[in-house]
Amino acid sequence: MSKNRRRARGRRGSVRNVPLRTHWLLLTTLVLTLSAALLLQGYTQHMFDSTADGAEREQGPAQAVPAQISSGGPVIEGAAGRTAGPQARTIALTFDDGPDPLWTPQILDVLRRNGVHATFFAVGTQVAAHPELARRIVADGHQIGLHTFTHTNLGTAPGWRRSLELRESQLAVAGATGVTSPLLRPPYSSTSDALTDADWSAVQSAGEHGYLTVLTTQDSEDWRRPGVAQIVANSTPKDQAGQIVLMHDAGGDRSQTVTALEQLIPKLKAAGFRFGTVSEATALPDPVQRASAADHWQGLALITALRTSDWVLAALSWLLWxxxxxxxxxxxxxxxxxxxxxxxxxxxxxxxxxxxxxxxxxxxxxxxxxxxxxxxxxxxxxxxxxxxxxxxxxxxxxxxxxxxxxxxxxxxxxxxxxxxxxxxxxxxxxxxxxxxxxxxxxxxxxxxxxxxxxxxxxxxxxxxxxxxxxxxxxxxxxxxxxxxxxxxxxxxxxxxxxxxxxxxxxxxxxxxxxxxxxxxxxxxxxxxxxxxxxxxxxxxxxxxxxxxxxxxxxxxxxxxxxxxxxxxxxxxxxxxxxxxxxxxxxxxxxxxxxxxxxxxxxxxxxxxxxxxxxxxxxxxxxxxxxxxxxxxxxxxxxxxxxxxxxxxxxxxxxxxxxxxxxxxxxxxxxxxxxxxxxxxxxxxxxxxxxxxxxxxxxxxxxxxxxxxxxxxxxxxxxxxxxxxxxxxxxxxxxxxxAVPAMQYQGYHSAIPETPWSQYHDPGQGDAR
Amino acid sequence: MTRHSGTVHEDTRPIPGLPQGPPDAGAPGLEHHGDPSPVFVDTSGRRQRRVRRLGWVLVVPAAAYVLLLLSTLLGGPTVHSPLLPDQQPAAAMPSPPAADPDPAPEPSTASGTPSATRTAPANAARTTPNPTGAAAPATPTAGSASSTSAGPTAAATPVAGHGKPSSAPGQSNKPSTKP
Missing domain, CATH: 3.90.550.10 (Spore Coat Polysaccharide Biosynthesis Protein SpsA; Chain A)
Known part of the structure; x- marks a missing residue:
């Protein structure tokens, strides 16, 4: 009987009895997307090493570092083991950790007023967060370099991460500015003679990827916020040798750095020093190149992806709260x-x-x-x-x-x-x-x-x-x-x-x-x-x-x-x-x-x-x-x-x-x-x-x-x-x-698949 | 479907003393009589097609996002470090034009034409004090030219301490590709 009726219904109704699977595909895709976004977010936000650049670190052994490197110039080509240094009476100001929406523009203003070019070693995630600042750095004639993607210590990072950090930060720079830069300042680096074995291996592998590692010769120690006068003193060369000066345009209150720069540049200029980018100071050809269209677009895609993830995750966390x-x-x-x-x-x-x-x-x-x-x-x-x-x-x-x-x-x-x-x-x-x-x-x-x-x-x-x-x-x-x-x-x-x-x-x-x-x-x-x-x-x-x-x-x-x-x-x-x-x-x-x-x-x-x-x-x-x-x-x-x-x-x-x-x-x-x-x-x-x-x-x-x-x-x-x-x-x-005694027994030996819903809706939340 | 309410109604006995219905009886609540088809069921199948389409509209960008992320993770621009002065004095090649025979790999640095022309003079500028060519055309930004051009005058001296001032431009053209 019911068979007949079923057939009759089947003739009349035009609904295909195809089970709808779109939602499972959708759910899977969305969950995967969310996971990917979270993974990216997790990597950029929580693998981010926020330890200050100059903070004391454990000193590893340094036996494997060749003597000509540790005693060589601050610009190192790791693969070939060559170094270069700044010319006499030449200062290359370098700014790490930026760009920062508050301090980077101020520093750029100071530099522009004084007609000086510097080098900015930018963190990839920061570039992705503030691409317009990265663009301004390049447009103002400064040199841009990499400071890794998440400010990670390349020396202790495994190989895959070293490579990932370099590629992603390069992409972010390419996306934001349309140029690529082979200049790399490894986070937590200082002078050549402070290179440990681990650092050296990172410098070498960076060199194999085509990167030029730029260390420093003079640390302003501005990250300590020691006062304007102290920063100026720290940054002033003791003799006539050229210097690569380390400063920071992000990572905390940099008002002292800004003020110190205002004093430092005229003072050094008066003393006969010239300022230039790293490549200028070391008389290298300009290493910053125009990025290929593909790299530029891929970089833009990375920046967009990062920003979208941020936005979606912020919205979702509010929803969850x-x-x-x-x-x-x-x-x-x-x-x-x-x-x-x-x-x-x-x-x-x-x-x-x-x-x-x-x-x-x-x-x-x-x-x-x-x-x-x-x-x-x-x-x-x-x-x-x-x-x-x-x-x-x-x-x-x-x-x-x-x-x-x-x-x-x-x-x-x-x-x-x-x-x-x-x-x-x-x-x-x-x-x-x-x-x-x-x-x-x-x-x-x-x-x-x-x-x-x-x-x-x-x-x-x-x-x-x-x-x-x-x-x-x-x-x-x-x-x-x-x-x-x-x-x-x-x-x-x-x-x-x-x-x-x-x-x-x-x-x-x-x-x-x-x-x-x-x-x-x-x-x-x-x-x-x-x-x-x-x-x-x-x-x-x-x-x-x-x-x-x-x-x-x-x-x-x-x-x-x-x-x-x-x-x-x-x-x-x-x-x-x-x-x-x-x-x-x-x-x-x-x-x-x-x-x-x-x-x-x-x-x-x-x-x-x-x-x-x-x-x-x-x-x-x-x-x-x-x-x-x-x-x-x-x-x-x-x-x-x-x-x-x-x-x-x-x-x-x-x-x-x-x-x-x-x-x-x-x-x-x-x-x-x-x-x-x-x-x-x-x-x-x-x-x-x-x-x-x-x-x-x-x-x-x-x-x-x-x-x-x-x-x-x-x-x-x-x-x-x-x-x-x-x-x-x-x-x-x-x-x-595991439960010893059962209080109740079933009433029948088989559970009938009840045709009708006994709708008890216990109402307890699936919603938690 | 069999519906018994009609017959039921005839069977109804009026209940003495009971008000006919509760005080605020609003809608008679018989709407399902007018609508015998199950709630939500769309016999035309149009809604199902629309949902499928909407699903794809969501799936495609999401999948594109994942693929894009993967591509950025796996790919990334390749860079070539610029020429550094060679430390081996033996390799020193005095003639600046030596850079010219080997510019072939240079255009592959993804930059195209300008880089080839750029490196040669810059190279020359460094190896032999040659202020005219010194990186002036190198930077796309105009401002840097003035500060660079002054550089090469003293080029040799500071480097001398660690690296040798002399260089082999031809050799150092593609150091990054070395294992």
Missing amino acids: AAGAISVLRAVAVLVAARRHKRMRGRGKAWGKPVTEPVTVIVPAYNESAGIEAAVRSLLASDHPVEIIVVDDGSTDGTADLVEALRLPGVRVIRQQNAGKPAALNTGIAAASCNLLVMVDGDTVFEPDAVRMIVQPFANRRVGAVSGNAKVVNRGGLLGRWQHIEYVVGFNLDRRLFDLAECMPTVPGAVGAFRREALLRIGGVSDTTLAEDTDLTMALCRDGWRVVYEERAKAWTEAPASLGALWKQRYRWCYGTLQAMWKHRGALTQRGQAGKLGRRGLLYLLMFQVLLPLLAPVVDVFAVYGLVFLDPVRIIGLWSAFLLLQVAMGLYAFRLDKERPGALWSLPLQQFVYRQLMYLVVIQSVFTAIAGSRLRWQRMERYGSLTVPAGSPLQATTAPTPQSLALADSWVEEARS
């Missing part, structure tokens, strides 16, 4: 709300006179033979008068026969052609003879007082629906435990907040009670979304009904026991919730009860179930980045703080629910698989929604992929750990065996 702040706020709000809710309900007599009228329980069932008997029997054991209607939605496993064969009093079975859960619910609603309805999933087992508890709020006329407290039965294994935590926290914290704020977005399909009259007013259960329970609840809220939470109405439900099943379930929940949110988006601007749902409930869902999960991959990438480039202790501390907050919330929720908090030990592990699964589901759902693709289980095909649950149906409570619960994943298995 905002997300963190919002998460903390949410945690506080939820805790406060739960406390208030607890006190409010704790006083008893909250709902008025006890509700004693009989209740119709509707059990929609599709291939639920595994769990249906336990479900029905548990309902019959209620301490409240119930009429039970099992609506068999065209099951193929004899669910209806099974229930009929039980010949239980007060249990009716209605068979219908397979038409979907909403239709089955509507059938039940139509057939119900009581005004109060409880809807239960076929795999859910009620506690004896659950029905009584769940209908008590109906003493209040304005209450249209009540959410019960669904609990996970199969808590063995890591996956079960995680879901258990999620349910307890979601039901006991988020739901209380929703209740207080009068904006409950979901009454779970597994355990919910409704006023029949309210359901009829909104036209029954709609099948336009995959989360019909959310859709229904939102419709009730918009119709002006209050929807409340009754934590004492407990029902036990089976949670998916494999990652695949969990994925399917959450995909449906998430996609269904998105559908329901979109369908009821009008509530945002409505007044009264509908507006409360719209502006509180929908925005909360949007923030914590859609937007924050979408940001979550970025959090993960940033966490890795932080561990690699930032202080790992700080990152782990931050992470632990958030974890602690979660644990605190968990502890409180477990206390409210009188659960043993032992399962909470698995919370830290949740960060690694579960969290990712949860946000990937959101990404998938959002993309499916935007693309408008039809889901496999939508409409006619909703049951197409279902398998009939195997195993015998009647093993209630006596069954040992069901075989199918023994998860295939060994890591889950391992973690599970």
